[in-house]
Amino acid sequence: MDAIAARKLHEVPGRAGISLASESPSVREKVMADQTHLVKFEHVQKSYDGVSLVVKDLNLDIAKGEFLTMLGPSGSGKTTTLMMLAGFEPATHGEIWLAGKPINNVPPHKRGIGMVFQNYALFPHMTVAENLAFPLTVRNLGKADIEAKVRRALDMVQLQGFDGRRPGQLSGGQQQRVAVARALVFEPELVLMDEPLGALDKQLREQMQFEIKHLHERLGVTVVYVTHDQTEALTMSDRVAVFDKGIIQQLSTAQELYEKPVTAFVAQFIGENNRFHGVIASSKGGQCEVALQGGEKIKAVNVLGGAVGSKTCLSIRPERVDINPAASAENVLPAVVKELVFLGDHMRVRLSVAGNSEFVVKVHKQPQGGLAQGQKIKIGWHAEDCRALDDN
Amino acid sequence: MNMSSDTIMRAADGTPLKAKLAQSLRREQLRAMALIAPLLIFILASFLLPILMMLKNAVYDPDLQDTLPRTSALLATWDGKALPEEPVFEAFAAELKAAQKERNAALIGKRLNYELPAMKSKVTVTARKLEAVQQGPWKEALTTIDPVWGDIETWATVKHASSTFTPFYLLSALDLRQTAEGAITAAPAERQIYRQIIMRTFLISTLVTVLTLLLGFPVAYFISMLPPHQANLLLVFILLPFWTSLLVRTTAWSILFQDGGVITQFLHVSGITWLLNALGLLHGEPALFKTRLATVIAMTHIQLPFTLLPIYSVMKTISPNYMRAARSLGATPVYAFIKVYLPQTLPGIAAGCLLTFILSLGYYITPALVGGPTDSMIAGFIDTSMNNEGNWGKASALGAILFTATLVLYYVYNRLVGIDKLKLG
Ligand SMILES: Nc1ncnc2c1ncn2[C@@H]1O[C@H](COP(=O)(O)OP(=O)(O)OP(=O)(O)O)[C@@H](O)[C@H]1O
Numbered sequence A: 001m002d003a004i005a006a007r008k009l010h011e012v013p014g015r016a017g018i019s020l021a022s023e024s025p026s027v028r029e030k031v032m033a034d035q036t037h038l039v040k041f042e043h044v045q046k047s048y049d050g051v052s053l054v055v056k057d058l059n060l061d062i063a064k065g066e067f068l069t070m071l072g073p074s075g076s077g078k079t080t081t082l083m084m085l086a087g088f089e090p091a092t093h094g095e096i097w098l099a100g101k102p103i104n105n106v107p108p109h110k111r112g113i114g115m116v117f118q119n120y121a122l123f124p125h126m127t128v129a130e131n132l133a134f135p136l137t138v139r140n141l142g143k144a145d146i147e148a149k150v151r152r153a154l155d156m157v158q159l160q161g162f163d164g165r166r167p168g169q170l171s172g173g174q175q176q177r178v179a180v181a182r183a184l185v186f187e188p189e190l191v192l193m194d195e196p197l198g199a200l201d202k203q204l205r206e207q208m209q210f211e212i213k214h215l216h217e218r219l220g221v222t223v224v225y226v227t228h229d230q231t232e233a234l235t236m237s238d239r240v241a242v243f244d245k246g247i248i249q250q251l252s253t254a255q256e257l258y259e260k261p262v263t264a265f266v267a268q269f270i271g272e273n274n275r276f277h278g279v280i281a282s283s284k285g286g287q288c289e290v291a292l293q294g295g296e297k298i299k300a301v302n303v304l305g306g307a308v309g310s311k312t313c314l315s316i317r318p319e320r321v322d323i324n325p326a327a328s329a330e331n332v333l334p335a336v337v338k339e340l341v342f343l344g345d346h347m348r349v350r351l352s353v354a355g356n357s358e359f360v361v362k363v364h365k366q367p368q369g370g371l372a373q374g375q376k377i378k379i380g381w382h383a384e385d386c387r388a389l390d391d392n
Numbered sequence B: 001m002n003m004s005s006d007t008i009m010r011a012a013d014g015t016p017l018k019a020k021l022a023q024s025l026r027r028e029q030l031r032a033m034a035l036i037a038p039l040l041i042f043i044l045a046s047f048l049l050p051i052l053m054m055l056k057n058a059v060y061d062p063d064l065q066d067t068l069p070r071t072s073a074l075l076a077t078w079d080g081k082a083l084p085e086e087p088v089f090e091a092f093a094a095e096l097k098a099a100q101k102e103r104n105a106a107l108i109g110k111r112l113n114y115e116l117p118a119m120k121s122k123v124t125v126t127a128r129k130l131e132a133v134q135q136g137p138w139k140e141a142l143t144t145i146d147p148v149w150g151d152i153e154t155w156a157t158v159k160h161a162s163s164t165f166t167p168f169y170l171l172s173a174l175d176l177r178q179t180a181e182g183a184i185t186a187a188p189a190e191r192q193i194y195r196q197i198i199m200r201t202f203l204i205s206t207l208v209t210v211l212t213l214l215l216g217f218p219v220a221y222f223i224s225m226l227p228p229h230q231a232n233l234l235l236v237f238i239l240l241p242f243w244t245s246l247l248v249r250t251t252a253w254s255i256l257f258q259d260g261g262v263i264t265q266f267l268h269v270s271g272i273t274w275l276l277n278a279l280g281l282l283h284g285e286p287a288l289f290k291t292r293l294a295t296v297i298a299m300t301h302i303q304l305p306f307t308l309l310p311i312y313s314v315m316k317t318i319s320p321n322y323m324r325a326a327r328s329l330g331a332t333p334v335y336a337f338i339k340v341y342l343p344q345t346l347p348g349i350a351a352g353c354l355l356t357f358i359l360s361l362g363y364y365i366t367p368a369l370v371g372g373p374t375d376s377m378i379a380g381f382i383d384t385s386m387n388n389e390g391n392w393g394k395a396s397a398l399g400a401i402l403f404t405a406t407l408v409l410y411y412v413y414n415r416l417v418g419i420d421k422l423k424l425g
């Protein structure tokens, strides 16, 4: 990408802070820490039919310059949330704020929010240049100004020389770049992207993820990104909001999301995890002991502060489990090897543990003497790696 | 150097691969041909052949050539400056006598009558009187029967009417004619009617097309925005008129338009008649029946679905995201509609309007039943030429002009929009 062109595109007075933020990550983090919220959802609810709520009590702050991803299964209300922010759907209840102003009654064309649609929505009867010039023409910019900005936008997405083509004459990846350029060309503070890479193949998708991420870093623009794909969410975002059934289940950085899920849904949805159902037998100082159905006792972090006697679901990541554990492991259980799958750099071992025959362990270093199907072994893990979550 | 023959790809049995491929494809092609053959033959026989015959009839004119072969052969060398010589009169008299015997003389009269007024009766009378004359000089005999045979113009007409192929019908359908010298000039003012009819036909068709577009576009837009089940219900209502025959609908209109009929009464009772009278726009009761207004209203009603449906089918495929994208880029709803939505509906608009315009050009029954008596369209004239005058040449020429207009429209459409973008549903 052409760094200079990209920066020029966003050289606007009053946005110095954001341009600065693009210089180094540490400054950007500081800006985010300043809590200068660009977008704020306050108790927002949405119903299409007056019977069920598609979005239930949404509270969300998005910092300036942040890359926030909404991740969740199909029908969880991600697009609906985005549409409310863009102004295409009214919120049934609650207030949305943009740059400190309530925008519930501001029509979409006055919100100044750039948007990239899943199927790009490039105007088929216009050339690439005309598509890019559209938001500028609407804003009554001068002809020379428009031409210069369109050229810079094309440089930015590396599509020099494509200005005379129609969208139908471009490949999927090229269309996607034009869509991104069009959403950025009028220098919005906020850009929304609804599964912008959904229609691309895996390789192109990874390349575009990289390019979008770099554009974001260089321009310092705030991005709200919607995706199905957890890898995409984890690699690109500053923060991820995991949606399910119209509720944000967890809002945190990718790492925290993976390592410290706060609900069973998040633990299940992000990455792999092994689960046990049980009842809290005792609880002390953020830790608890959980009794499984077979009578085994497991020490875990009491994430939700569940009371003694309440049902819980335990979650352990496959790479946190050791075979032939060291003495320091708080939890040690007998297991039977059911299946071995060699994956090059590591081995997936499926075990039967405490009535759960889908228990998976990732082994990077084989124990002495190797492993064999049907072998009886001991496994163990630390209490802090095992999280007691809600049970449903 | 035997390279080239060696590099030809060959099938396992040694025949060149190309020949082998063609051979294997030919059987499939034959089978496909056999499947489409019935329809192909039907179309050839019922559509292509009649059109070709019509086009031929527009220029084919064998009547005089058949009845007056010797006269026309002699006239071919006549320079047209002075009256023809005696041999021409002799041949003409002989052939007219023969024609009279075979009861063909009227045919000659009818053909000459297209170009010279009153020739039909003059030829009939001449033929009858000529039976009594046994010998020449024929020039004198003919001119005494009718002085018209002493006119150079009469013979000039006979001369050019006796060639097998003639531009006469096509020219006269455009109010043109050919002089004895072969130059093309406008027909005399009192015989000029066709240009006016063609213009009128185009005017009414344009009017109907514009009205159906103005009425149909918003409805198509409205329906395309509805959820599917509601849209389907409304589409049924739009298609409802197709379930009734055109004739019934037109008759219904003629009843509604009657003087003292439903519409006039409604206008009277609702006070609109009074209001229009008070404003000086109308004197007395409105006369709707047998007016151009009635033709246009009835035709608009009948043509509405033809314009609406192609537009609707195109609108349905336009994702709402285009409008949303335009709005998010800063366009007002009106601007987004005009710059982003409307251009994408153009193929549908063009298809619907083209369809309605072409169909309107050929309207016959509706103008005949509800339209003004002096306001008939080109199809009505084709009917009169054929059924009342027996003038197949003129009917075919008018048909050919209609056909050409249609082809020109298609050509223009193809240049502007592209025929591959034609979307009829
Ligand atoms: N225009 C609409 N009218 C009625 N219901 C709607 C409408 N749009 C969405 N819904 C419903 O709202 C719910 C949430 O839809 P939404 O499009 O926000 O999901 P999503 O999270 O974007 O899903 P996906 O990942 O499949 O795009 C779904 O159950 C859907 O059926």
Ligand SMILES: [Mg+2]
Pocket (backbone or CB within 6 Å): A078, A079, A080, A194
């Ligand atoms: Mg969606």
